Amino acid sequence: MILTARIDAEQAGLRLDDAAKAIFPQLSKGEIRRVIDWGGCNLNQTLVRVASRQVKEGEELALGIMDAERCIDLVYQKHELLYEDKDFLAVYKGAGFNSQRTPYQLKGTVEYAVECYMKSIGLRDPSRVVHRLDRGTSGVMFFPKHKQAATLISNLLKEGKVQKTYWALVSGSPDEQSWKVDAPLDKVSKFRYGVSLKGKPARTVFYVLGEGNGVSAIEAKPLTGRTHQIRVHLAHSGFPIIGDESYGGVPAARMMLHCRAMRFTGPKGKVIEAVAPLDVDFLAAAPQGVFEQQEQPAG
Template identity: 30%
Template sequence: MSKRREELFAEGKDAGTRLDLFLAGCLAGVSRKTIKRALDGGCVFVDGRVQRRANYSLRGNERVFLTLAGESPPPAKPELHILYRDEGLLAIDKPAGFHSHPTVDGRGNALDLVREELAAGEGGETPILLHRLDGDTTGVLLFALNIETNRDLARQFAQRQVEKTYLALVAGNPPDVFSVRNSLKAGVRGRTIAVTSGGQIAETHFRTLSRAAQFALVEALPKTGRTHQIRTHLAGLGHPLLGDELYGGPTSLSLGGSCLHLRRHLLHASRLGFFSPESRHFMTIDAPLPTDFLPFLREFSPAPGV
């Protein structure tokens, strides 16, 4: 993503003007939403000091410096990264920006990527998606390549025998160990909400692995598989995912002396464990951390062993 840096000067006549209105007046074509992200992320400086308040009243004769995120191009078609394959099972490392399956918005999806990969081979298999990840969640995604494997693993998912491990970068300073068990249901505008009745039971266990000043690395072990479960549970505790605008997570952060704009929520399906339909032995499949996690990991001391 390109970055736009601006240095402005608030003259004496600007005294008393709100900072966000001053910026909007100076930056043609830049939306108020983009300006708010820069303010919230600590990417606006007035006379060398970070200023996050949109309603900050300018005194006049001040220098204002800010960094803005450029427009993100649509994600290019990625190379398919296969983590595991046997006669009945395929596991990929799903990239960010791709749905698990086709949707009405026409966005790229992992199922079509796998279909294209298999069509180029000689096996003639038809992939069956076994579970789902949110569009911007990366990590292990499983496909059955025959009916027998599909039945076996669908049963394991239904009986909660599949062990799922996620890594999440979250805002704030969460406890060392914590859990959430509540009821969730679909809300408005694509959100999932907690309810006291009428929802589905959702349970997640969390462990904090490392902390920095503004955020932490958390391991999440969901025991159920509800839509947006981890995202909703973390946001409900006041520790939303970094980049998760839907649930109130910060989309910009001042990191290592520069302003970092987040293109997605930072959630990664790092491991799946289950009984192999072929050997009946318990097996695990791991996906490496995506590169957009790395700038944050450098802020931890000592570095986490993930």
């Protein structure tokens, strides 16, 4: 929910948090300060994170209200990175975290945590989100450390030259051990996509890794990079992802989709790859024995 108002003569000159309290009395001062601290406050469409900042008459105030339970800080330390060199770094994105900032939030996103890490090692470049994972998806995210690296990986992504491997858990048992979905995707509502002849080309190859207790572990290799591609293609195949209720999946602790690995060729022909571990909830829901031998659960 985003609340908007214009600063009038009565609030002009007040601290930002005091002005917001006067305009939106239904919010506590603590809630307002949390919104400001977490990057959900804008004045004239510019992010403001200083509660003591004086407001001026005529300024447009916007507050993005986010549930308090979603305010979970995220910090990356060097030993936690999945990959790092002078051009790129890769991090593990946990399920439930946003890849990039939203109108409600800056702090607690992967984008912000990576930028804080880059500043801690002396880099001045911002964190550039060149690809993203849905909030419910876990796994590998790559970030370029400078503009030239951003251009390189962005072009590779557009050309389909970044190899991505996803793991998913679905209900039921596919008839085939592998299959390919070649079905264009288009937006069907604000938050959902679907197969449509008018959509953009989308292709995914699927493999069955193992089955047990009515659950199948699936490996997905997207050959294109459309929004919600794997989620929609699995639902289109009759096997929606467990926890993905938007596309018909049964309820679960989380959406059981994980970006296991990303691989591409970097500067001077260097092969760059990162692999992300599974979390405890994913392992607990998976068919027994499919992943245990190769996994150390993510925290």
